[in-house]
Amino acid sequence: MAPSENIPSYENIIENLNEGVIAVIPSLEVTVFNQAAERMVEFSRAQALGRNLAEVFAMDRWLVEMMRMTIEGGKLFSDYEETLHRRISPPMPVAVSTTQVFDPEGNLTGAAVLMKDLTGIRSLESETLRKERLAYIGSFAANIAHEIKNPLGGIKGSAQLLAKKLKDGSLREYTDVIIKEADRLNRIVREMLDFTKTKKLRKKNLNIYKVLDAVISLVEREEGGPAVVRRYDPSLPAVTGDEGKLTQVFLNLVKNAVEAVGGRDGEVSVSTRMVTEFHIVAEGSKEAKFAEIEISDTGCGIPQENLEKIFTPFFTTKPGGSGLGMAISYRIIKEHGGFLKIESSPGKGTRVMVYLPVGIEQT
Ligand SMILES: Nc1ncnc2c1ncn2[C@@H]1O[C@H](COP(=O)(O)OP(=O)(O)O)[C@@H](O)[C@H]1O
Numbered sequence: 113m114a115p116s117e118n119i120p121s122y123e124n125i126i127e128n129l130n131e132g133v134i135a136v137i138p139s140l141e142v143t144v145f146n147q148a149a150e151r152m153v154e155f156s157r158a159q160a161l162g163r164n165l166a167e168v169f170a171m172d173r174w175l176v177e178m179m180r181m182t183i184e185g186g187k188l189f190s191d192y193e194e195t196l197h198r199r200i201s202p203p204m205p206v207a208v209s210t211t212q213v214f215d216p217e218g219n220l221t222g223a224a225v226l227m228k229d230l231t232g233i234r235s236l237e238s239e240t241l242r243k244e245r246l247a248y249i250g251s252f253a254a255n256i257a258h259e260i261k262n263p264l265g266g267i268k269g270s271a272q273l274l275a276k277k278l279k280d281g282s283l284r285e286y287t288d289v290i291i292k293e294a295d296r297l298n299r300i301v302r303e304m305l306d307f308t309k310t311k312k313l314r315k316k317n318l319n320i321y322k323v324l325d326a327v328i329s330l331v332e333r334e335e336g337g338p339a340v341v342r343r344y345d346p347s348l349p350a351v352t353g354d355e356g357k358l359t360q361v362f363l364n365l366v367k368n369a370v371e372a373v374g375g376r377d378g379e380v381s382v383s384t385r386m387v388t389e390f391h392i393v394a395e396g397s398k399e400a401k402f403a404e405i406e407i408s409d410t411g412c413g414i415p416q417e418n419l420e421k422i423f424t425p426f427f428t429t430k431p432g433g434s435g436l437g438m439a440i441s442y443r444i445i446k447e448h449g450g451f452l453k454i455e456s457s458p459g460k461g462t463r464v465m466v467y468l469p470v471g472i473e474q475t
């Protein structure tokens with residue numbers, strides 16, 4: 113027989129649970145506050161024990177109310193989803209269950225709450241949702257694009273013929289509009305088809321600066337835009353990727369940045385650095401080292417309500433925009449085992465960070 117101190121005690125079990133456990137006596141004074149609770153609430157046990165629950169959860173009155181209802185009314189909550197405010201980190205989605213606590217004689221001694229961190233689950237849910245939506249929109253768009261492509265060719269061809277036959281030169285103006293608009297539609301349709309096709313990546317070790325320089329000189333050739341500032345880390349190793357696809361990604365991102373600055377005074381910059389903090393490794397990608405390529409601008413910024421939509425195909429705030437740039441870029445980066453983050457303050461500017469794995473496929 114193992115000596116009794118080697119058997120996990122209730123205390124040890126509670127202490128080591130991944131869920132936050134907090135217990136109070138009927139006056140709502142805190143009597144149990146496990147490690148996970150400390151971590152989630154960002155409040156130390158030493159400070160929490162003996163305090164009134166309302167002081168510990170000053171910003172989360174809902175929890176205090178739930179515990180009061182559990183103790184006084186015997187109302188139990190099960191996986192109740194709420195947002196927990198934390199001292200330092202951003203708020204966290206949680207699922208909360210409560211229960212009354214009785215002693216062996218059946219007297220009510222207080223209540224306990226179990227708190228689960230839903231952060232991972234939430235992002236997983238939205239990720240699958242996005243994938244499904246993308247797959248659906250993808251096949252839908254491919255069908256429409258095909259249907260549009262052929263008649264469009266006919267319209268443009270006929271307009272060109274008509275333009276040649278027209279004796280009255282002033283009528284040319286109209287055929288020119290038809291041709292120009294047909295070209296524009298054609299471009300959108302091509303982007304749509306591009307988006308829906310999944311071509312296999314042709315990966316190799318590449319010098320990302322070659323890609324970035326090519327993109328920047330392409331963008332700078334267009335008139336009226338701001339100059340693009342380069343802040344390259346010279347020690348960055350080769351990244352593993354498809355040159356054509358990555359060119360497409362950075363072209364989309366730098367163009368968006370330039371468009372966000374518009375005619376105003378402002379700056380667009382492209383900077384790179386190595387990322388050695390392993391905890392940022394994205395879901396689903398192998399543990400690897402990442403190169404970070406940041407495209408930042410001091411342009412119009414993105415309001416919070418749009419930030420969630422910018423990866424959705426066809427979401428655009430620009431007249432004549434296709435709304436596919438971000439959706440395509442997101443997908444290409446994911447296919448590379450990398451990830452993409454965006455931060456923006458409306459009126460101030462936007463930072464888009466692309467993370468790409470470096471040299472795992474060294475030959
Ligand atoms: N750097 C940026 N600054 C401000 N808004 C941006 C930026 N990048 C993207 N956006 C917003 O996201 C939307 C979608 O971008 P995108 O998918 O490239 O499509 P498009 O550029 O054709 O509109 C844009 O219309 C714009 O509102």
Ligand SMILES: [Mg+2]
Pocket residue numbers: 364367368437438
């Ligand atoms: Mg764009």
